[in-house]
Amino acid sequence: MTKSFIWRIVDVIVGGIFIYAGVIKMLDPVQFANDIDNYKTLPWFFSVRLAFYLPWLEIFCGLAVIFRFLYRGGLSILMALIALFIAATIAARARGLDITCGCFGHASQHWSFPQHMAVDIAIFVGLIALWCSSRAQARSQL
Amino acid sequence: MKLRAVREGLLLIALACLPAIGEGIYFRDKISWQSSIPASELVTVDQARAWGDGAIWVDARPDEEFARDHVPGAFSLNEDRWNELLPQFLPNWSPEKKVVVYCSAESCNAARDVAKRLRDDAQLRDVFVLQGGWEGWVKKNR
Numbered sequence: 001m002t003k004s005f006i007w008r009i010v011d012v013i014v015g016g017i018f019i020y021a022g023v024i025k026m027l028d029p030v031q032f033a034n035d036i037d038n039y040k041t042l043p044w045f046f047s048v049r050l051a052f053y054l055p056w057l058e059i060f061c062g063l064a065v066i067f068r069f070l071y072r073g074g075l076s077i078l079m080a081l082i083a084l085f086i087a088a089t090i091a092a093r094a095r096g097l098d099i100t101c102g103c104f105g106h107a108s109q110h111w112s113f114p115q116h117m118a119v120d121i122a123i124f125v126g127l128i129a130l131w132c133s134s135r136a137q138a139r140s141q142l
Numbered sequence: 143m144k145l146r147a148v149r150e151g152l153l154l155i156a157l158a159c160l161p162a163i164g165e166g167i168y169f170r171d172k173i174s175w176q177s178s179i180p181a182s183e184l185v186t187v188d189q190a191r192a193w194g195d196g197a198i199w200v201d202a203r204p205d206e207e208f209a210r211d212h213v214p215g216a217f218s219l220n221e222d223r224w225n226e227l228l229p230q231f232l233p234n235w236s237p238e239k240k241v242v243v244y245c246s247a248e249s250c251n252a253a254r255d256v257a258k259r260l261r262d263d264a265q266l267r268d269v270f271v272l273q274g275g276w277e278g279w280v281k282k283n284r
Contacts (some may be wrong), residue, residue: 026165027166028167029169029173030173032170033173033178033252034178034251034255036253037178038251044174044176044177045175045176045180046177047168048173048174048175048178052161052162052163052165052166052169053158055162056159056161056165057154057158057162058157059158060154060157064150064154070150070153070154071150072146072147072150072151073146073147073148073149073150073151073152073153074150074151074152075147076147076148076150076151076156077151077154078144078250127273133157138197140208
């Protein structure tokens with residue numbers, strides 16, 4: 001009982017982080033398109049379209065994690081997104097690009113590279129833990 | 143379990159499309175879909191040169207690149223030393239002048255970012271980004 005309550009708290013924290021990050025970016029898609037463009041990985045044509053789509057995907061997946069509806073799908077997408085983001089940030093760093101991810105709006109604007117990495121890895125670990133706990137629960141119900 | 147996660151993930155991916163399309167329609171006139179800089183904010187080398195003394199040139203590249211070479215009469219104004227360089231630049235600006243900002247090449251973002259800050263932070267009007275950047279200028283002046 002206590003264990004499942006703790007996992008629910010982790011659900012709310014992790015889901016809430018993605019909802020917050022999604023809402024911030026959804027409110028200013030132009031800035032987010034510029035942030036994606038700064039990675040110099042995609043042409044503007046795709047950056048601008050992703051800037052409209054990704055925030056909503058984050059919000060929907062965050063809600064899925066909080067309300068445990070389409071839960072595993074939400075967790076899988078969020079893990080893929082954060083892994084992709086970590087890889088893109090490392091690649092940008094390796095190419096000497098000074099990028100602002102804009103992931104959390106103005107709050108993250110002046111974060112250093114290690115700070116970005118620490119936050120992203122912590123979220124990634126949280127998602128993996130939730131995934132493992134959900135698997136264990138599913139097995140115990142069999 | 144994996145199949146279920148994939149199914150749920152695909153559903154979330156599809157669901158997120160709907161508000162993203164709606165937001166895209168809402169922003170359709172407020173964002174440039176084909177280029178990171180709207181066509182109305184771009185200026186070619188020939189157009190900018192035709193403005194003659196009516197144009198004021200701003201070099202958004204790092205100090206060392208500016209020191210190596212720059213458009214004759216250009217002012218250095220990059221984001222690294224923004225607070226220091228902006229007060230040196232502003233006395234040279236007057237309302238009837240058009241500001242032409244450039245960085246290294248077509249693909250760099252520094253000119254776009256400096257132009258945006260000149261419009262938003264310094265409240266300047268008629269701020270343009272040079273198409274092709276410094277490379278474009280050099281090609282035309284060989």
